[in-house]
Amino acid sequence: MKLFILIIIFLLCFLPFSCSKSEQKKQPPPVPVVISEVSMKDVPVHLTAIGNVEAYSTVTIKSRIEGQLLEAYIKEGDEVKKGQLLFLIDPRSFQEAVKQAEANLLKNRAQLEFAKADLERYEELLKDELVSRQQYEKIRATYESLKATVKADEAVVEHAKLQLSYCYIRSPIDGKIGSLFVHPGNMIKANETQIATINQIVPIYVRFSIPEQELIRVKKAMTQGTLKTEVILKASDTNYTAVGKVVFIDNTIDPATGTIKLKAEFPNKDKMLWPGQFVNVVLTIGIKKNALVIPYRALQMGQQGHYVFVIKQNRTAEIRQIKVGFRFGDEVVVEDGLNAGETVVIDGQLRLTPGAKVEIKNK
Secondary structure, three states: OHHHHHHHHHHHHHHHHHHHHHHHHHOOOOEEEEEEEOEEEEEEEEEEEEEEEEEEEEEEEEOOOOEEEEEEOOOOOOEEOOOOEEEEEOOHHHHHHHHHHHHHHHHHHHHHHHHHHHHHHHHHHHHOOOOOHHHHHHHHHHHHHHHHHHHHHHHHHHHHHHHHHOOEEEOOOOEEEOOOOOOOOOEEOOOOOEEEEEEEEEEEEEEEEEEHHHHHHHHHHHHOOOOEEEEEEEOOOOEEEEEEEEEEEOOOOEOOOOEEEEEEEEOOOOOOOOOOOEEEEEEEEEEEEEEEEEEHHHOEEEOOEEEEEEEOOOOEEEEEEOEEEEEEOOEEEEEEOOOOOOEEEEEOHHHOOOOOEEEEOOO
């Protein structure tokens, strides 16, 4: 009996100790996390959209005369300058037309000079009453007729020279030439055959649309100065950013989509923006003062909305539901749920649970 009592006492003393050791063994180790502080700062208010790059101006090259294309002085894809000679259409028939018109002009000018001298003689004879008024008027009419003929010949010469100038097709703008649709040796029809297209890409436009609800904010921002616009091209290894300004707001809202079109101009001196490209457009319409900001990496999504893990002073994790504002870059504005100076987890959330101990690995 005494032995039984001793065994019971021994077990009662040993069990709490072993339970305590077991519990200590079962307690999980701290979760390694990276944290960031909730900061307060002024942040730009952005509107984002998908834009399409457009040429600043586009010119379709056609011939104003009919003839055979003799020469192409450029290649596909060349950069061209305003006034640069691009193509030559066979000028021989037009050169002959100029010569013929100039010859007729010389002939009629000679006749005009003779008629002028004749008129001057008849004027003297009329003063001395050696000829009749009728004879004088006849000579004068001949002179005036030849004078009009010379003016008409001068117009014919100018027209012939103009037609000849059309044989030499020059670039009307600075730009980049595209594919050639006609090559030397082919016949060209006047005002019909498309030879090539030139796109001016310095500067360049980006066209995009915004919801009609944002139009008031955009117009208000424009009254305060130039509306800063950025385009972002995402590549596999890097991103390209260019800064421009809004230069056009359409005069009609599209009732089918509820959006309005805008157009921004970019210097594009490096020629990275290309007609037809799709780009991300970021429109800065204001500044939000004293905004609470956290890294976008801290944001988690659950059944009740967005949440973050907040690290308390005792280094345990707490789930906090938050109300999220707009995102800019790698950060996001928090409208409600956090205070400045609190710390949130930005890496290691997958292993966290409410109340879990953490080990901070920032350094």
